[in-house]
Amino acid sequence: MKQNIPFTTLLRGIRYCSTFQAYLQERDHLRMVLLLNHYPIKFIDQQFNRVLEKFDIIQLFTSNNYDTIRLQIINSPNKAKEPINYGRSMFVHFTIVPV
Template structure:
């Protein structure tokens, strides 16, 4: 695909356009007549018999989970959900660590702020998200807590309003993304344990015991990394086991 698209990218950029691709989804903005663009798409399809591009041309387009619309010289964006979308998230009553569940409302609201270019579209998306989380048994207290954590993480100490939305949103967009720290596998030990409600305090106790017994030992240079796995219960077996016909 890389060699296939080089010609297309150069052609788009030479015409002052934009070209983005994620796997097999391509997004292009360019000031060409529709007829000319369709002609070029047909020509691109002849580059390789194994690749077939289909064009969706207009003033609005859906790219991955983002909806983009061009109105009077301005771009408006919001969250896009496919027709097959259903509001299913990790149920709050599932046997998973609490931090995994808390991360869902946090990440989803952060996406809503980044994607929604107007305050009204943000409000609509936030309420749809709240309803979906409530359907998945998330307590209102957890939802509100994580929604507030999104703002506090970026130093925003006031609720989002029509007046401050654009300014606060831009602050979030401009914030640098924390780089993922690389794991030194030569000095790391991975410990996986089966998570259940009685094991909530296990990570804290494990690290306390590690520091107690290995604090002055050469092994203390090794960093323990704890991970969880789900309980192998009947529900998981029914989901993952295919029936034999």
């Protein structure tokens, strides 16, 4: 199971949905898509909770605090990727050919 897929989809949903109602609809839609792709419900809930833990959100989302929490997530610094030094790094690719 790819842990980053449920995590990232919910994070994007929070960032893109400007209203609490839109967020609820998007979250339910994401949950259904993940279930249809054979992600267990317990795993989905764990990853959704991971989003809350990462941004130190201890209160439940409500229509009153959604905008505040959403801005907190949007304004959080993104971890920048380190550039790859291709002169010092070696990449090895394997191809499996069925016999």
